[in-house]
Amino acid sequence: MATGETGFxxxxxxxxxxxxxxxxAGHDYGQYVRDxxxxxxxxxxxxxxxVMEEDSARAKQCHEFIKELSGSSQSGAAVT
Known part of the structure; x- marks a missing residue:
């Protein structure tokens, strides 16, 4: 995988x-709910x-994928 200037x-x-x-967005939606x-x-x-719950689930799925990639040769030097 290509690694850019960030090391990721x-x-x-x-x-x-x-x-x-x-x-x-989830943080911002709290204000929208109050409004x-x-x-x-x-x-x-x-x-x-x-919408807030959907974004929370999306963030959690990203976290799981990042954990999966962490320590692998696919993640780039910044994550390994």
Whole structure:
């Protein structure tokens, strides 16, 4: 696998990126839930909660893949 300037292979970098953005979005969605709750729009608050759960699951899956790649020759020097 190609290793870029970061020392991480492209796939590991991509997984870390998706994990970061999923966790960041999950944090932001908490505010969206509060906004919808304050507007008394339970249907929208529930939607944001579902989206938050999906991003949480996405971040967890990335974590599992990163653990799997960690220590392998596929991960690049920064992870091994």
């Amino acid at each position: 292979d492209d796939v590991t970098y991509d997984l870390v990126s998706v994990q970061y953005h999923s966790l960041k 919808a709750d304050n507007a008394e729009r339970q249907d929208i608050a529930d939607f944001f909660r579902r």
